[in-house]
Amino acid sequence: MKKKLKVLVLFDGTSPTTVDQDFTKELKTKDWKTEADVMAALGAVGHTAEHLAIYDDVDLVRQKLETFAPDILFNLVEQFRNNPGFDQNIVSFFEMQGLPFTGCGSTGLTLCKDKGISKKILHYHGIPVPHFVVIPRGQRITRPKQLKFPILVKPVKEEASYGISQASFVANDEQFRERVAFIHEKYSSDAIAEEYIEGRELYVSLMGNVRLTVMPIRELVFREVPPNEPKIATFKAKWQPHRGGVQTHLSFAHDRRLCANRPAANSRQQSLFHRSQPKSYSRQR
Ligand SMILES: Nc1ncnc2c1ncn2[C@@H]1O[C@H](COP(=O)(O)OP(=O)(O)OP(=O)(O)O)[C@@H](O)[C@H]1O
Numbered sequence: 001m002k003k004k005l006k007v008l009v010l011f012d013g014t015s016p017t018t019v020d021q022d023f024t025k026e027l028k029t030k031d032w033k034t035e036a037d038v039m040a041a042l043g044a045v046g047h048t049a050e051h052l053a054i055y056d057d058v059d060l061v062r063q064k065l066e067t068f069a070p071d072i073l074f075n076l077v078e079q080f081r082n083n084p085g086f087d088q089n090i091v092s093f094f095e096m097q098g099l100p101f102t103g104c105g106s107t108g109l110t111l112c113k114d115k116g117i118s119k120k121i122l123h124y125h126g127i128p129v130p131h132f133v134v135i136p137r138g139q140r141i142t143r144p145k146q147l148k149f150p151i152l153v154k155p156v157k158e159e160a161s162y163g164i165s166q167a168s169f170v171a172n173d174e175q176f177r178e179r180v181a182f183i184h185e186k187y188s189s190d191a192i193a194e195e196y197i198e199g200r201e202l203y204v205s206l207m208g209n210v211r212l213t214v215m216p217i218r219e220l221v222f223r224e225v226p227p228n229e230p231k232i233a234t235f236k237a238k239w240q241p242h243r244g245g246v247q248t249h250l251s252f253a254h255d256r257r258l259c260a261n262r263p264a265a266n267s268r269q270q271s272l273f274h275r276s277q278p279k280s281y282s283r284q285r
């Protein structure tokens with residue numbers, strides 16, 4: 001029988017929290033479904049799980065360790081003071097304290113979060129990526145001639161499709177300049193402009209450190225997109241379908257060709273996983 005562990009599950013707090021704050025009410029809401037599912041699953045397999053939410057005070061972790069000495073931290077923290085840019089700093093703190101934790105390490109998070117750096121690493125290892133250019137804030141906005149339209153313009157470090165809408169898809173230099181300037185100003189961010197790759201959008205999840213388990217491939221299915229429009233998982237499509245976003249849903253790929261390709265996807269994704277240095281789990285597109 002596997003060893004039963006004491007697990008401290010760390011949540012994101014959206015306002016200041018205390019060490020023994022009770023989140024029973026929040027855990028019953030839709031927004032906290034992931035947190036509730038993790039707590040329930042840990043309990044179901046016999047581990048002892050307690051939780052702590054972090055907003056702007058990592059000392060709470062030290063305080064909690066005094067009363068509940070966990071074998072491991074189950075890390076669901078994705079931001080600090082509501083800023084998702086600090087997820088790698090939180091993990092750096094665990095690493096410095098020598099605390100074992102689940103999920104990606106700070107190097108992997110830092111590299112994968114930067115859409116420019118991660119593509120440069122993959123390209124170095126011979127893994128095909130779209131042609132792209134990074135245009136830092138404050139730099140003159142020009143398109144290198146070798147970068148061909150249509151192009152998708154995005155903030156270089158955001159995630160979850162922040163800053164991505166149908167207007168991110170640009171087909172001429174005027175639209176290109178406008179969108180890059182918009183990303184610089186509205187998101188206070190450097191911009192990345194990538195050649196638009198047409199095709200199906202597949203997601204492959206992996207779990208492990210050295211030997212990886214490749215999960216079944218899933219496909220993002222776009223509904224109601226007219227045939228001449230680009231299929232993009234915009235912010236609205238992901239988070240606000242009820243506000244005019246295109247309906248999307250992730251379905252498991254039943255396409256026989258995809259299933260047959262799983263061993264190939266397997267070795268490709270494993271290689272991607274190791275090249276970009278995450279640990280524990282990752283999701284790739
Ligand atoms: N070069 C591209 N060609 C075609 N579609 C793209 C391209 N880049 C992004 N997209 C579309 O935009 C969506 C969001 O882009 P991307 O995944 O790069 O950003 P994100 O979801 O904010 O970042 P992350 O996946 O790192 O959290 C993709 O799911 C895809 O639908």
Ligand SMILES: [Mg+2]
Pocket residue numbers: 160161285
């Ligand atoms: Mg994405």
